[in-house]
Each structure stands twice: as structure tokens, then as C-alpha cells.
Amino acid sequence: MSNKDHNSEPHAEHISSYREHFGTWVGLILLTMMTVFISVFGADLRTLSVATALLIASVKALVVGYYFMHLKYDPAIYRIMMGIVMALFTVFLVMVIFDYLTRN
Amino acid sequence: MSETAAMPLNYLNVKKGIWSWLFTLDHKRIALLYLYSIGAFFLVGVVLGVVMRLELFNPGRDIIEPQTYNQVFTLHGVIMIFLFIIPSIPAVFGNFFLPIMLGTDDVAFPRLNLFSWYLYIIGALFALSTLIYGNGPADTGWTFYAPYSVKTGTNVSMSVLAAFILGFSSILTGLNFIVTIHRLRTPGMTFNKMPLFSWALYATSWIQVLATPVIGITLMMIIAERMFGVGLFDPSIGGDPILYQHLFWIYSHPAVYIMALPAMGVVSEIIPTFAQRSIFGYKPIAYSSMAIAFVGYFVWGHHMFTSGMSGAAAIVFSILTFLVAIPTAIKVFNWVATLYKGSIDIQVPLLYALAFIFNFLIGGLTGLVLGALVVDVHVHDTYFVVGHFHYVMFGGTGFAFFGALHYWFPKIWGKMYNKTRANLAFALLFIGFNTLYFPMLVLGIMGMPRRYYDYLPEFHSLNQISTVGSWILVVGLLLMIFNLVAGYLKGQKVGGNPWNGITLEWQTDSPPPLHNFDKMPELPAGGPYNYPNAKSE
Numbered sequence: 167m168s169n170k171d172h173n174s175e176p177h178a179e180h181i182s183s184y185r186e187h188f189g190t191w192v193g194l195i196l197l198t199m200m201t202v203f204i205s206v207f208g209a210d211l212r213t214l215s216v217a218t219a220l221l222i223a224s225v226k227a228l229v230v231g232y233y234f235m236h237l238k239y240d241p242a243i244y245r246i247m248m249g250i251v252m253a254l255f256t257v258f259l260v261m262v263i264f265d266y267l268t269r270n
Numbered sequence: 271m272s273e274t275a276a277m278p279l280n281y282l283n284v285k286k287g288i289w290s291w292l293f294t295l296d297h298k299r300i301a302l303l304y305l306y307s308i309g310a311f312f313l314v315g316v317v318l319g320v321v322m323r324l325e326l327f328n329p330g331r332d333i334i335e336p337q338t339y340n341q342v343f344t345l346h347g348v349i350m351i352f353l354f355i356i357p358s359i360p361a362v363f364g365n366f367f368l369p370i371m372l373g374t375d376d377v378a379f380p381r382l383n384l385f386s387w388y389l390y391i392i393g394a395l396f397a398l399s400t401l402i403y404g405n406g407p408a409d410t411g412w413t414f415y416a417p418y419s420v421k422t423g424t425n426v427s428m429s430v431l432a433a434f435i436l437g438f439s440s441i442l443t444g445l446n447f448i449v450t451i452h453r454l455r456t457p458g459m460t461f462n463k464m465p466l467f468s469w470a471l472y473a474t475s476w477i478q479v480l481a482t483p484v485i486g487i488t489l490m491m492i493i494a495e496r497m498f499g500v501g502l503f504d505p506s507i508g509g510d511p512i513l514y515q516h517l518f519w520i521y522s523h524p525a526v527y528i529m530a531l532p533a534m535g536v537v538s539e540i541i542p543t544f545a546q547r548s549i550f551g552y553k554p555i556a557y558s559s560m561a562i563a564f565v566g567y568f569v570w571g572h573h574m575f576t577s578g579m580s581g582a583a584a585i586v587f588s589i590l591t592f593l594v595a596i597p598t599a600i601k602v603f604n605w606v607a608t609l610y611k612g613s614i615d616i617q618v619p620l621l622y623a624l625a626f627i628f629n630f631l632i633g634g635l636t637g638l639v640l641g642a643l644v645v646d647v648h649v650h651d652t653y654f655v656v657g658h659f660h661y662v663m664f665g666g667t668g669f670a671f672f673g674a675l676h677y678w679f680p681k682i683w684g685k686m687y688n689k690t691r692a693n694l695a696f697a698l699l700f701i702g703f704n705t706l707y708f709p710m711l712v713l714g715i716m717g718m719p720r721r722y723y724d725y726l727p728e729f730h731s732l733n734q735i736s737t738v739g740s741w742i743l744v745v746g747l748l749l750m751i752f753n754l755v756a757g758y759l760k761g762q763k764v765g766g767n768p769w770n771g772i773t774l775e776w777q778t779d780s781p782p783p784l785h786n787f788d789k790m791p792e793l794p795a796g797g798p799y800n801y802p803n804a805k806s807e
């Protein structure tokens with residue numbers, strides 16, 4: 167590390183409570199069950215079931231990022247950067263799916 | 271050398287011995303490690319290219335079997351893309367000059383920097399190991415298209431693993447540069463006072479960080495498919511080969527901007543120095559790098575017009591492709607406008623920069639031809655494409671790399687090469703290059719398909735011209751290398767600023783001291799290209 171500019175001011179570390187961790191975990195399990203449920207019983211919904219699966223997966227990723235990975239308690243710049251990356255990724259998916267949906 | 275005792279300490283003589291290089295954390299030495307290794311692999315790639323041209327001198331079998339030919343063009347492509355052109359300018363000149371141009375003493379993470387060089391070497395060894403291990407190098411083309419890449423017996427897994435590791439090296443370099451640019455600029459240097467080379471590297475780094483992971487996971491999917499038959503890409507087990515092409519090009523199109531943007535950065539440095547005139551349109555050039563990087567993410571489908579993608583999607587991708595041409599043209603016009611009424615001093619680096627503009631224009635305009643939906647249906651997978659991408663990558667970025675080498679040579683080693691010989695080598699390279707590749711554009715329009723070791727008799731004479739071009743090119747290359755090595759060994763000593771440049775690297779000694787500057791560099795008043803002797807208009 168270059169020693170210039172190394173004045174990383176210590177910002178208050180947030181310590182998550184046991185309850186919060188546990189609650190997050192329960193939420194993730196519920197969402198996983200939902201994914202399984204939809205893929206088993208909603209298979210004939212085709213595109214719609216793919217869309218819901220993606221939606222649930224995104225919510226799970228968000229929860230992991232926010233609570234387990236502490237995005238919620240970090241400076242906003244990290245959330246913005248995550249947002250840009252996710253937006254880019256969404257455009258990739260949308261354009262690929264657009265190709266699939268418009269094929270004959 | 272006897273005069274070393276009297277020489278001031280610099281990054282080259284401050285420590286000696288092989289270990290002082292292999293464990294160095296100095297960005298300048300790491301840059302040279304990259305230069306030597308990238309240069310070596312480039313030469314391997316050139317040999318493979320020349321072998322192909324020899325085979326194509328006459329129709330029918332000349333020197334190698336069809337299967338060998340397939341493996342040769344694949345290895346040639348893999349080496350040239352992943353080992354040469356992607357790392358080339360950022361890893362060598364970015365590493366060496368980004369910190370100096372920003373007025374700081376190193377990149378943000380020197381250890382990570384060294385680590386990415388080791389990753390590069392490991393990836394390179396993996397790629398070359400297919401020559402002796404497994405069933406020989408992959409025969410899929412550098413694109414590893416499924417389902418063939420899933421089925422062929424050649425060592426695709428190892429080649430793909432190599433590309434995966436090289437991707438990590440690239441990501442780490444990009445990450446390092448982003449943090450360096452954000453955190454380590456010298457006081458007073460705002461973003462809009464950075465040299466344009468830093469802007470180009472900044473845009474490139476974002477592509478490296480955000481696009482490379484996509485190819486990483488895609489290549490892992492190929493390995494999973496080969497080993498476990500997951501059914502991702504192979505239609506016989508329920509996969510979709512077009513999905514592979516989407517994933518592959520989501521990375522590989524932005525990757526062509528990893529190749530092109532740093533080259534444009536180099537040209538934006540060379541031109542104002544040899545015109546002794548402030549750059550025309552600093553902000554348009556800087557921001558168009560960002561615009562190219564951004565729009566470049568959304569055009570990947572133009573590689574798939576004939577592969578079964580939907581017509582509606584093809585139209586969207588075609589339109590977006592035409593949009594990327596705009597920021598690229600902005601740069602070209604600004605460079606030319608910079609030369610206008612400048613005090614032009616035609617030295618070797620400027621010749622390379624002008625050759626870049628010439629070749630890149632041909633490459634870029636043929637790119638637009640390919641981006642036009644109806645035309646692409648005819649020329650897709652012909653030699654027109656081979657001609658097009660060599661004009662962009664070799665004629666463009668390759669020539670910018672050579673130009674950067676000649677521009678910064680005196681700064682890196684503190685000596686000057688023989689300029690007459692350098693001019694001669696340049697002329698041979700330029701003539702050889704165009705003789706080699708221009709016929710390919712014509713052959714493509716005539717309908718000669720790419721990736722074949724044989725061709726119809728009517729293509730004979732143009733193929734012979736092309737092969738003769740490759741010989742001229744090789745002579746030029748050897749002369750250039752000989753001249754630079756001779757310059758390194760016994761060239762004239764030069765001072766800190768042989769070209770009268772004003773970006774910060776010209777304020778320090780040649781070669782620079784270990785920590786780049788002995789005294790704080792001064793930012794030129796009125797921006798990075800405000801030449802004091804510029805003629806007023």
C-alpha cells in the first residue's frame with residue numbers, strides 16, 4: 167500500500183445482532199422454498215416462472231448483500247456501485263431474453 | 271558498465287539480481303516483466319501466423335495437415351488475444367506510466383500488481399502446456415463455440431482454464447488502476463486535468479472489472495459441460511448453443527475496447543507532443559472513452575447475426591453498433607484537428623500514431639460494413655472478417671503499442687535508439703502490414719471463408735500477395751526489435767525530456783528514480799497539454 171493518502175478515518179463498525187442474522191436466514195430459507203415450489207408446481211407458466219425465479223433470486227441476493235455483507239451500514243457509494251453493476255447485469259439478461267422471446 | 275558508479279540511482283540500478291526482479295513491488299519493474307513476457311508470447315503468435323500464411327501460399331496441402339491448421343489458428347488466436355493484445359498497453363505502459371503521469375510513487379496495490387503478473391505467467395504456461403499435454407491444443411477457434419468445444423477430443427478444458435486465469439490477471443490490473451486513479455492523483459490534479467492516457471485506462475479498467483467475470487463463468491460452464499454433461503449448451507442434451515454465443519460475446523465485445531481504448535490513449539499523448547500544441551477537444555476525447563466503454567456493453571449481438579438469433583434482436587444490435595462509431599469518430603476528428611496548425615515534428619512515435627489512425631480507420635469502417643445486417647449475412651465468417659479484426663487489433667492497437675514503445679523508450683531506459691533504422695523498420699511494418707491484410711478484405715468479398723487450410727484456385731494470386739506481405743512484415747519486426755535492443759545496449763544517453771513533452775513523466779529523470787520523482791512535480795499551468803511554445807492561432 168502506498169503510504170500517501172492512507173488516512174482511512176475509522177467509521178463506527180456496526181455489529182449486527184444475533185436476532186437480525188437469524189431473521190435474515192429464516193427469510194432466505196422461505197424464499198428458497200418459494201423458488202422450489204414455483205419450479206415444481208408452476209412449470210407450465212414457462213416464461214413467467216423463469217421471471218419469478220429470477221425475481222426471487224434477486225431479492226435473496228439483495229438481502230444477503232444488505233444484511234450479511236453489511237451494505238446497509240456502509241457508505242452510500244457502495245450501494246450506488248452495486249446498483250450500477252446490477253443494472254448492467256439486468257440489461258444483459260433483458261437483451262438475451264428479448265432475443266429468445268422474439269424468435270420464431 | 272563502468273559509468274554505473276557515477277550514475278544517479280534509478281529504478282534499474284538501485285538493486286541487482288534476478289530476485290530483485292521476481293519479487294519487485296515497483297510498478298516500473300513489473301511493467302518491464304510484462305513487456306518481456308508479452309513480447310515473447312507475441313513472437314510465438316507471429317510464428318504461428320506466418321506458418322498459416324505459408325500453408326496458404328498455394329491451394330491444397332503445403333506444409334501442415336488440416337487438423338494441425340485448425341489447432342494453429344486456435345492457438346494463434348488465443349495467444350494474440352489473451353496473452354498479447356488484452357494485457358499489452360495497460361499492463362506494460364499503463365503500469366509504468368499511470369502512476370508517474372498522476373504524480374505518485376506507485377499503484378494503489380503493489381503486491382496485487384505483482385500477483386497479477388504471476389497469474390498472467392501461470393495462465394500463459396497453461397495455454398502453452400496444451401502443446402505437450404492432453405490431445406493437443408484446442409481446434410475450436412479462439413471463440414470456443416459450443417457444441418463443438420464440448421465434443422472435440424482436443425484439450426479444450428486446459429485452454430479454457432488458461433483463459434479463465436488470464437481473466438483474473440486482467441481484473442486485478444483494472445481494479446488496481448481504478449483505485450489508483452481515484453485515490454492517488456497528485457494534489458491539484460482533478461479528473462479533468464489528468465492526461466488522456468489515464469482517462470483511457472480508467473474507461474478500460476471499468477470494462478476489465480465488470481465484463482471479465484462474464485467470460486470467467488462462461489468458460490467454467492464449458493468445462494462443466496465437458497466433464498459432467500450438464501446440458502447448458504449442447505442441444506443433444508437440452509442445451510442451447512446460442513446461449514453460449516450470447517455469454518461469450520457479452521464479454522468479448524467489450525474486450526475489443528479493452529484492446530482499443532488504451533491505444534487511443536497512447537495516440538492522444540503522442541500527437542500533442544509532436545505537434546507541440548494543446549490537444550483539440552480534451553473533454554470530448556476524455557468523455558468519449560467513457561461513452562465507448564458504456565455503449566460497447568450493448569452491441570455484442572452483432573457477432574451473432576447469422577447464428578439463429580431473432581430478427582428483432584438483430585435489428586436492435588445493428589442500430590446500437592452504429593452508435594459506437596460516433597464517439598470513435600469524435601476522437602479521430604479531434605486528433606486530426608490537433609495536428610492542424612501545429613508545429614509538427616515527424617518523429618518515429620508520430621509515424622506510428624498516424625499509422626494507427628490510418629489502419630484503425632480501415633478497421634473501423636469495415637466494422638460498420640459488418641455491423642450492417644444485410645451485408646454481414648454475406649461476409650460473415652469470410653476473410654473480410656479476418657482482415658477487419660487484424661486492421662483493428664494489429665494495425666490499430668499493435669501499431670499503437672509499437673508507437674508507445676518508441677515514444678517512452680528514452681524515458682524507460684534513458685537512452686535513444688537509432689532513428690534512421692527506426693524509420694526504416696516502420697516503413698517495412700506499414701507496407702508489410704497492408705500488403706498482408708488488404709488482400710484479405712478483397713478475398714472475403716469474393717467469398718473465401720475463414721478457418722480453412724485450403725481454397726479454390728481463383729483465390730490463388732491474392733493469397734500469394736498476402737503471404738509475401740507477411741514476409742515484409744516479419745523483416746520489419748525483426749529490424750525494429752534489433753534496433754530497440756541495440757538502443758538499449760549502446761544507445762545515446764538522453765536527458766529527462768527528449769521530445770519536449772509536458773505531461774508529468776517528462777519532468778523526472780530518465781530512467782526515473784525508484785520513487786518516480788525526487789522533487790514534487792509541478793502541474794503545467796492551464797491543463798496537461800498547454801504547450802508553452804505553441805503558436806497562437
Ligand code: HEM
Pocket residue numbers: 315316319320322323343344346347348350351354355410411412413656660663664668720721722723740743
Ligand atoms: C505476422 C503477424 C500475423 C499473421 C501472419 C497472422 C495471420 C493470421 C491468419 C492467416 C489468420 C486466419 C486463419 C484462418 O481463418 O484460417 C489469423 C487469425 C487470427 N489472428 Fe492473426 N496474424 C498475425 C498477427 C495477429 C495479431 C497481432 C493478432 C492480435 C492482436 C492476431 C489475431 C488473430 C485472431 C484473433 C485470429 C482468429 C483466430 C480464429 O479464427 O480463432 N493476429 N491470423
Ligand SMILES: [Cu+2]
Pocket residue numbers: 522523526569570572573
Ligand atoms: Cu463486437
